[in-house]
Structures are given as C-alpha cells and as structure tokens.
Amino acid sequence: MILPDMNAVTQFGAVGAVLIIPLVAVFILAALPGYRLTSVLNVFASLLTFVSAISLFFGRPQPAQLLFIDDLNVVFIVLNTLVGLTTSIFSASYIAHELETGRLTPTYLRFYHAMYQAMMFGMNLALLANNIGLLWVAVELATLTTVMMVGIYRTHEALEAAWKYFILGSVGIALALFGTILVYVAAEPVIGEGLDAMTWTVLIQRAVKFDPALLNVAFVFLLLGYGTKVGLAPVHAWLPDAHAEGPTPISAVLSGLLLNVALYAVLRFKMLMTANEAAIAPGPMMVTMGLSSLVFAALMLYRRRDIKRLFAYSSIEHMGIITFAFGMGGPLANFAGLLHMTMHSLTKSAIFFAVGNVAQAKGTQKIADIRGLTESHPVLGWGLLAGVVAIAGLPPLGIFMSEFLVVTSTFARQPLLAIPLVLGLLTALGALVWRITGIAFGTPEGQVAPVKASYVPMFTHLALVLGAGLYLPPAVVTWFQHVAHLLG
Amino acid sequence: MTHPLTYDIAHLLAGGMVLVSFMLLYQDRMHGLLNVFALHAVILALSVSWEGWVQHSPHLFITALIALVVKAITIPLALHRIVRRLDIHRSVETVVGIGPTMLAGMGLVALSTALMLRVTATADALARQDLAFALSVVLLGLLMMVSRRNAISQVVGLMSIENGLILAAAGAKGMPLVVEISIAFSVLVAFIVIGIFLFRIRERFDTVDVQALDRFRGDQR
C-alpha cells in the first residue's frame, strides 16, 4: 500500500524532486567524510530543491491521493526551500569555526548535515501532504531531526533543552495525532472508510456534513498539539531553550521554517472547521492563544540576558501575532497573516545569521558582554541593527506593513482586542530597541574576533524584506489575496 | 449491531488497558514499572488484534504484532538493560503522593469518558468505547509524565500515550495503513532517541532524575 505513493511521486516531476533530492542527500551526506565536501553538497542539494520549488510556480500537477499543490502551500514550499538554501550557505561558513573551537567533531558534522537534509525532507513533505496522517508523520519527522540537532553540542544546557523539546514536542504531536484520528472518525460516516477519508482535498469538499461536535473536539486537540510546535503560549516552554542551545543555523531554521510548517498544519484544519458552519468558530480560540502569546512574549523580552533567547521570545511573539491575524479571519487579516509569515521567516532567519556571527566574534551569547558592535564589526553591527529594526516592525521594512494591516483590521472589527494587540507590539518594540542599542552602540569590550561566516544570506534576506516593504509586486499581492480568500 | 460478546471482549481489553495505566501510576519501583509497561503493550496487542478480527482488517494484525514485538519485548528489555548498566536509582520518586495521583487519574478517566461519549453520539458502540478508553489512556499517560521526576518514567509515560493513540486509531473503523506506518515510525524513532538521550543524560548528569535538569533551565537567562 505504500507503492501508489512512489508512483504518484514519479509522476509529479517537480514535486517529486522537492522530496527526493533531500531524501537522497541524507544518505549521501551521512556516508561521506570530510566536512568541507558535505557542507558544499548540503548547499548544492538545497539549491536544487529550491530550483525545483520555483518551477512549481510554472506548472502544477493535479492533486494526488497523498501529495498535492495548491495556492496555499506553493508559497510555503518556495519560502521553505529558499530559507533552507540560505541557511545552508550560512551553515557551510559557520561550521568551520565550530570545528575549530572544538564544539563539534567531524563525525557529528556528518550527522548534522544528514539531519539537516532529513529535516528539509520532513518539512517539504509536510507542506506537500494531502493526507492528514502523512502530514502528521512529516511534522513528527521534522521535529525529531531538530531534536537531535538541538542536543548536538552535548553540554548540560543543550541536553536539557533537547530533552525538554523532545518531551514537550512528543506530547504535542501525540495530541495532534488524536485530533487527526478524530477528524477521520468524523469524516468516515460521510466519505466512507479508507484513504479518502484522510485526504484533505476530499475532506474540504465534504466538511459541511461532518459531525460538528466531533470536529470541535478534534480542533481543540489539533490546536493544542500543533500549537505546541508553533510555540504558542502556554505550550511554548520548549522554544527558548531549543533556540538558545542548538547551533545557530538550527535556530534560524526552527524560527524561520518549522514554526511556519506547524502553523500551516493548523491552518489546514482551520479551513476544515470554517467549512462546517455548525462547528464552533475556530477564530476566537486562535485569537486568544495568539494574543496571550504576544503579550506574554513581549513582557518576557525585558528580562532576557542571552541574545538567542531574546530572539526566541521574539519568535513566540510574532507567531502569536500571526495566529491572531488568522484567528480574526477575513480577507484583510488573512492577507496580513500570510505576509507576516513570509516576512517573519526571512527576517528572523537573517537575525539569527547575524546572531551566529556575533556569538562567534565575541565568543559569548550574553547580552551584557556584547557591546559596541557597530564599532568593532561595522558590517555585522549595522546588519543586526537593520534586522532588529525590521523585526520590531518599524517602517519601511516588510513587517511594518503586515503589522499595520493586522492592527487596522482589528480596529475596524474588534476595537477592544486592538488595545492589547497594540500594547503588546509596543512593549516588544521597546524591549528590542533597548537591547539593540546596548548591543550595537557603546564601546566594544571583551573578545573581538574576526567573523568567519558569510554575510550574504543575511543581507539577501534583509534586502528581500526591504523590497517587500517598499514595493510588493502586484502578482504577489493578488496571489496572497486569493489565498486569503481560500482561508475564509 | 455488534454481538454482545464481541462488545464485551473489546470492553474487557480496552478497560484492561485503562486498568494497567492505573497500575503504571501505582508503581514505585523501576523494574515493576517496566514490567507493567510490557503488560500494557501486550493488552494493547490483544485489543488491536480483536479489533482487526471484528473489523475484518488484516493490517491491524500487523499493528498488533509490531506493538507486541517492539513495545512489549524489545523496548522493556532495552530499558531494563539501560537501568542495570547505568546503575540508575531503582525507585521512582513522585511529585505528589500515589493516592492523590490516582484520584486525579480517576477524574481524568471520568472526564474523558463523559466527553468522548457525548461527542461520538453517531458512531457505533465499539468505536465510541475504544475512543473513550483511548483518551483515558492518553490522559493517564500525561498524568504519569507530569507526576514523576524520573526520565525513564517520563519515557514510559510517553510510550503509554502512544499506546492509547494506537488503540484510538484501531478503534476508528477502517483507518488506512498510513496509520500503522506512522505509529511504527514513531516507535522506532522514539526508541533511537531514548537510547541516545538516556546515555547522554546519564553520562552528563550522573543521574536521570529530571529535577537535576532543572538547574540548567534557562528561564532566568
């Protein structure tokens, strides 16, 4: 019964490539010694995957039983592979330093690269999956590979972070599986037994007839389960540790990609819920969780003393905003949510690239020990400053646009909710600006080492974000609008 | 409608799983915990086989076999060996006493039964009961993870949650093979991660008491 899967994949061409290239790369990278070769191959594999993903814009196959492409996931696939590519470039230049300082050994590097491609495979599979069970498997695979990578330094803190991530992630994924089973149980009387009752394209057409009570319970489990992966409060506890203790490329991928994939899963099920009018509106639940994440994370930003942890909480905050936007629903808020997801991916990964460089240059992750970056490492310092300005939501960069849209649509529809929203945003802005001025300006102290890793990924992302903030191409706009309409 | 004896046997097996979940909560010694977990997996295998028989779906027998071999035999044996080799402290400390834990467990079982029976009003009796018991097992596994301070017992709690999910998937009529693959997958990978992590945690911390891990929580940083 797994054979039809392979047939469908080979028929697909580009879709197949997006999946097969990372899969093959896992085995190749695990087998080869020599980190230079494997890191270059890693970049090469990511490049091929990205090119295949771009080609999906131009030709789109019909939905198959297990995999499909529609407007929603094509943008995520391209984003996924793009950030995967730039992160692999960053990682290739970052790894040399890790080897020098002895934090990683060559064997672990092989493992690291193989896991990286395995994670990309998992995420791509999750985005392309048409079967809700396959979606679950893929998210679990992506999570487990990242768990292994978070713990790769094997220090006390890294092990604690990895263990916590593993336990909380597994609990979340278990709840999500229960929700998936409940969706199947709701669908089975209407669609019949077998694979069809798990195929999303079939489910969304017949969702009107499902039992609403069952769908409600299913969505609660799914929101809690996949919401753990998204990092929504109160089930976010794994996120700061995992970001802080893993290697920086992994933090970039976690923030930029894995959170998005989990939210994508939530969105798919939200679409199912909205298709059934008798079921309770998923909006208020998402709004509540999003808002509480935002406010909580914004407040926590003030007390962070580790630079990676600071930006991890910023990720929680932004995922809260995005969930809030999708919870509000309606064309404008959905558009804002989609735009924010894209912009946040790019910006946050750019910031983490910069942070990785900073950590290597200064030899520490403590904010108190990092001062005067613009003087000691001008390019890095101003780059980081630009990134933080972007993530704080200041114009003219992309995130300002999406936050502005969210705020205006909330004011128009639910003015009371806009108050905590704006307060949260302003709080976060204040904390970030305060921290970054401390980091970027002042007199440099402590270790000042040259930066080994490449600046190209960081600036590419920032340029994209700036470009999107100034001018969003009309094609992109109409396309986001179309997807926003799909989301309901 | 199903024959009463069919229903009774399924009720017996699924109810037995809830009972063994309570037994897991009661254990305060490591070896007892692992043995009871093996029993949990055996009853799961029986329950899934019975479901396979009743629903005439042969692939459920494969699931039962996987559950039996991996979860009833391989993983408990491996964990026994790990406990012996790493010389892990043989008793399991609890956060609250066993009594309040069991009472909380009863509350959870009552809650999940009430919820699932209310929600699945349209499904057939066997599926409803399996889902209700499965959710009970999942919640009891969660309770176990929360109320124990030992890394191994957290892992056992996680695996008992997975057992509950397998029961739920088996109860949902006709859920296709993808489920078996996913579940076997999670079992395998959890096994790998358990092996790697337990060794690493032990070699780093000289203990598997997860309270020792708490010192390295980054909450204040």
Next chain:
Amino acid sequence: MLVVLMMAPLLTGLVRKVKARLLRRRGPPFLQPYRDLLRLIRKESVVAENASWLFRVAPYLVFAATWVAAALVPTFATGLLFSWSADMIAIVALLASARFFLALAAMDVGTSFGGIGASREVMIASLAEPALIMVVFTLALIAGSTQLSTVAGYMMSAHVGLRVSLGLALVALTMVAIAENGRIPIDNPATHLELTMVHEAMVLEYSGRHLAVIEAASFVKLLLYISLICSVFAPWGIAQAGADPAAYAIGVLAYVAKLTIAGSLLSVFEIAIAKMRVFRVPDFLGVALMLALLATLLMFMTRSL
C-alpha cells in the same frame, strides 16, 4: 440467623487450622474457637475505673449489628427470613455503625493503645467504606437493584455475560474484606505487638464476657464478608425462595463447601504474603477504591452506549 451464629467460629477455626497445617504445625483443633468463647464467658470481666457505660454496652451493640448484617446475606437460599430488608446499603450501614461503636469504646478508657487502634481503624474505614459503596453501586447497576437476593438471583441467570466490571468489583471487594476483617496484609489477627495492631488494639482493654462477645462479633464479620462474596460472585447452588427441601439441602451443602474453599484460600493468601507497613495501607486501600470506581465507571459507560 442461627446458622451464621453457629458456623462463624467454625470458619475461624478452619482458617487457623489450615494456616497451621501449611506451616507444618499441627495447629489448634477446629472447635477451639467455641471453647475460647465458653472460657471467656465464664471468666470475670475486669473493667477500668474510668470506663463509662459505653464501654460496657459497646460489645453487645457491635455484636448485634454484625449479627443482623450477617443474617441478611443470602447464605444458602434467597428469600430467607429478613431478605425483604436485605439491602446491600443496609448491610454497609450496619457494619459502619458496629465499627463506630467499637472505635468509641476503644477510646473510652483513654489508653494510648486504644487511641492508636481507633485511629488506624478509622483511617482504614475512610477508604474501605467508599470502595465498598462503589462495589455496591456496580452490582446494583448490573443487577438493577440493591437487594441482595435480587443480585444473587441475577448473577445466577444467563444475562450476566462477560463483564470486566465484575472482575474489578470482585478484586475490590476482596481487598476491602481483607482490610475490614483485619487479616494479613493489613493487620495480624494473631499478634499483640503495638506496632502492628489495629483491631486487637481496640479490644485490648476488654476481658471476660465482653471480650467473648467481641470475639464472636469478629468471627461473624468474617463469615459475613465471605458469604457476601460467595453469594454475589459464586452464587451457584443457592436455593430459590420457596423451593423444595432438597434444593435447600443442596444450598446448605454448597454453602458449606464455599466457606471451606474460601477459608482455605484465605489461609493460603495470608501465608503467602507479608504484612504491609501501616503507611502503605492507604495505598492498598486506595487501589481498592480505584478499582471499585473504575468498575462503576465502566458500568456507566456500558449502560450509556
């Protein structure tokens, strides 16, 4: 009623004899408990100076309550003399009042042993009684009534089927019975060490005819619990109301056989297991309560499906 009174000391004698035999001792004769009772009745009853009227009256109250409760259980036939009032809840209430008076009497004289015994007994009761009530609920849900005769009759019919709730209820009831009768692993009926006493501590002050009455009450209580378990879970051979004498005879024979088997099983169990430390007793009884609760819950679920 007379049957239970006559047979109770014999049952205890059987248990002790079997225990001794299993330990390769010869053990006391079967009729020894009768002789013990007679001996105690003939002796002078020494009462403490500061004992109140309660101290003197309590043994009789305890015995009366236990005897009536035992008489309500359908031992060899349903439809016996008082079976119209043989409600399981009435039985539980009678046992509870017996326990209440005994605990009060234990504290009456003001010795520390009495206090220890009373407090331990009440602790055990606080868990055992809810478990017992839950078992009653389960049986009532299955059989549709709390009348013991009806329950016994239902159990003999073919409607019962395979029920996991019954198994759980049986285990729970057995655990409660062990606790309430002060058998190993809860309490050692043969010891007078203060660390391990529960029941013996409560009756330490009694002597003479008072002690005889209390001893008789504890014999009857053991018989009561065993009869209860047998009549509900092993009801074969119980004669129906108004059946012919042959059926009654079979009922009596079956009853005697069941008592023998149960008594022997109890002895084997007591030999095979060690006494639990007192602070573990709540865990043990908590398990009984959990099992009983689970049995009730499972019955509710089956009925609402």
